[in-house]
Amino acid sequence: MAFNKFLKSVVAGSVISLSTIGVVAAETTFRYGEASPNRGARAEALQYFADQLESRSGGDLKLDIHWGGALLKYSAILGGVRSGAADMGSVLAAYAPQEMRALSVGDIPVPQSDSWVGMRAMYELMATNPEMQRAFEDNGVVYVTNMTTSPMQFECAGNTRLESLADFKGKKVRASAIYAKILNDAGANMVNFVFSEVYQALDTGLVDCSGTYLYAMRAFKTPEVVSSVAVMDWGQIAGFGMLMNKWSWDDLSSEQRSLFRQIGSEMIDYYAQKLVEERREVLAELPTGSLGNKVEVISWSEEARAELFAESDKYVQEWIRDMEKAGYNGTQIWDDYQALLKKYQGELDAKGYPWARS
Structure with a gap:
């Protein structure tokens, strides 16, 4: 009798344990x-x-987000996700230029600098192009969705004003990726440091100007230490993806993968709307002094912008050669990317932003 009670308790305990395991496995x-x-x-x-x-x-399905580099710094996120130290992460191609050469296509300055257009083009290219997907899988990760820094502008301290590419000559400037290479070619004195140090660098005179993004000006309070901002809309850093460990992705069901993709697509519209609204607000507030100093907004002409993009050509060819050396069809991928940029720019011009459509 005692044994039967013991057996029943063991069986009951096993059932409870198995049901608990089922719940845990589902989460x-x-x-x-x-x-x-x-x-x-x-x-x-x-x-x-x-x-x-x-x-x-x-x-x-839940995310445990470790903010502010508490788990991994930008330079370590790709390796951390690939190894499983993190399941997912925000990866900038600029911090892993060889491994993320495919993602870095979004860092090449192009005239279609709108945040929504850029992210939409990157999302479709990365999520549907087999060669791009292979490039990620070769590095042990899977692309989920895209982010962006928004269009590149330059903020300047002191009496420095930028109205054309020639104005960069002799200036101490902070920029990254291909933008830094182009400005170095133009005669700027490039200074390298992380974005979180921009405020201090501008305040102390370490640099005259720094590449920036309108939403970041308010977040990092740089209007307190600058006098002008050159609104150039010089492309954007769109080589900025949400990536997942390949093993983690493979463990998901097809329905779960579809859910990740769908929410990733919707996040692009959500994020782009915030960036567009923030841009409008910051441009209106900068001259008033409500964000710090009264900051002059210098809008570049289309002619001045065209000169910037003309300087991108050799770096486009460099990217294509680098991809082909790694075993991918760089020319076809670039052509596909250009077609997608034009597709979404055309949609924007014809219909407006999706959140503003009736």
């Missing part, structure tokens, strides 16, 4: 490496992704 939490702090438009977009994922999976 998957992904460690997410994010090097920026939990503030600003991009942080809101990432939190939107996490909230939508949890809600629409019925709580089965």
Whole structure:
């Protein structure tokens, strides 16, 4: 009798344990490496992704976001995601130029600098082009969706004003990726440091000007230490992806993968709307002094912008050669990317932003 009671308790315990294991197995939490702090438009977009994922999976899929580089710094995120130290992360191609040469196509300055256009073109290219998908899988990761810094502008301290490419000559400037190479060619004295140090560098005179983004000016309070901003809309850093560990991705069901993709697509519209609205607000507020100094807004002419993009040509060819050396069809990928940029720019021109359509 005692044995029967013992057996029943063991069986009951096993059933409870198995049911508990089933619940645990159904709930998957992904460690997410994010090097920026939990503030600003991009942080809101990432939190939107996490909230939508949890809600629409019925709580089965969750992100545990480690903000501000607490888990991994930008330079270590790709390696961390690839090795499984993190399941997912925000990866900038500029910090892993060889491994993420495919993603870096979004860093090449192009005239279609609108945030929504750029992210939409990158998303379709990365999510549908087999060669791009192979390039990620070769590095042990899978592309989920895209982010962007928004269009590149330059903010300047002191009496420095930029109205053309020639004005960069002799100036101390901070920029990254291909933008830095082009400005170096133009005679600028390039200074390298992380974006979080821009405020101090401008305030102390370490640099005359720094590449920036309108939403970041408010977030990093740089209007307190600058006198002008050159609104150039010089492309954008769109080589900025949300990536997942390949093993983690393979463990997902087809329905779960579709959910990640769908929310990733929706996040692009959510984030782009915030960037567009922020741009409008910041441009209106800069001259008033409400953000710090009264900052002069210098809008570049189309002729001055065209000179910038003409300087991109040799770096386009460099990117194509680098891709082909690595075993990919760089020319075809570039042509596909150009077609997608024109497609979404045409859609924007004809219909406006998706959130503003009736």
